[in-house]
Amino acid sequence: MKKVTHIVEELVTPIVTHMGLELVDIEYVKEGKNWFLRVFIDSPTGIDIDQCGVVSEQLSEKLDEIDPIPHNYFLEVSSPGAERPLKKARDFERAVGKNVYVKTYEPIDGQKEFEGLLTAFDGQTVTVEVKVKTKKKTITIPYEKVASARLAVIFS
Template sequence: MSKVIDIVEELVTPITEDLNLELVDIEYVKEGKNWFLRIYIDKETGVDIEECGLVSERLSEQLDAKDPIPYNYFLEVSSPGAERPLKKPKDFERAVGKRVHVKTYEAIDGEKAFEGTLLSYDEESLTVEYMVKTRKKQVEIPMEKVAKARLAVSFS
């Protein structure tokens, strides 16, 4: 699957760059009997349906020409939404001061999931402030222990 994602990234990156869009993420997953190729794009002011359609159209042409995917699949191009994944260093840098949800590969302080404010980030670790009952707590999470991270919707 990572080979497919690498090939798709090579194909879609020039398209998103040409349109001044950011490639946020690529997923190639099987759900039930169907395969899905999901491309998540964004820009400072958000993306609209026309931009998603344009990327989808251009990428479809590239995929048809190269034919790198052995199965039938559904192509979906969309915004990452409010719960945007955090994968690249710039994603984490932009998220400092925002609510995040982080899952770890192994327990830290007895927990494998943390939701709170991202206080700091560097290439080695990130620090999240979260609530335990009625008091605030901070945890430093080494980057090699981060399994998944995303922005979290805040209900305040």
């Protein structure tokens, strides 16, 4: 049996593609007593609430047709926000030149968390320029060691 997120991806991809949008991520999680199906969409120019509404309505119709979820859940369609997750290689490629927050599976130079400017991504390594006190330091992280990453909003 396919996972709910895979089924939803198959249903929502044609909808967002037709609208000129990008599917960023899908989450299916239980929080407290409630289940949530969250679909994150975006475009190079951003998205608005009307686009989220259209995707939500069309996806809801498709989900009602095949009914892949056996219990009640809340469907949420939204932008990934300013601190969008970086999950795929193309996300890292687009984020070069932007501030990021990266967690690793194991320590690199004694640390597992890095925040700074993503200066390069070559498919094998993620290069982040971090500030250590008043100096800048370049950290090269093997891509397979990245546990999670997201864009970072840094206030200065």
